[in-house]
Amino acid sequence: MAENVLEDFRFSLMEQVLPVGIAIVDRARKKGLEGVLDVFTSSDKPFEELQIEGDSAAQSLRDQLDKIKPGLGNPVIPVDIIVNKNDDLDLESEDLELLMNTLNNIDYRLTLLNQYIDDKSNQEKIL
Numbered sequence: 001m002a003e004n005v006l007e008d009f010r011f012s013l014m015e016q017v018l019p020v021g022i023a024i025v026d027r028a029r030k031k032g033l034e035g036v037l038d039v040f041t042s043s044d045k046p047f048e049e050l051q052i053e054g055d056s057a058a059q060s061l062r063d064q065l066d067k068i069k070p071g072l073g074n075p076v077i078p079v080d081i082i083v084n085k086n087d088d089l090d091l092e093s094e095d096l097e098l099l100m101n102t103l104n105n106i107d108y109r110l111t112l113l114n115q116y117i118d119d120k121s122n123q124e125k126i127l
Contacts, residue, residue: 007075020047020054022057022061
């Protein structure tokens, strides 16, 4: 349970806080404190705007972290897979017969192709 809480916290940091932080640092680097404060005074939703601004740089950073260790930057989300063994192929006999004919035709043509290639290579050896 505690592991899931920490993983959820880390996921929240990587998805929400990291882009905002990157956008704030980028604004501070380009425009100084005035650029950072500008978003808070001119926007109704400054954190959403900052998150959108920093999203591409945050994605790039997460991808680089994944190169170091998979799942470090973009958390791996567990997936449950359920397989029902009782599910039979619902093929009608006509469909099955058509499939078998097609597969036999492919096998026959591959055999002919192999014979042709063998004959061709034998003829070249003679010449």
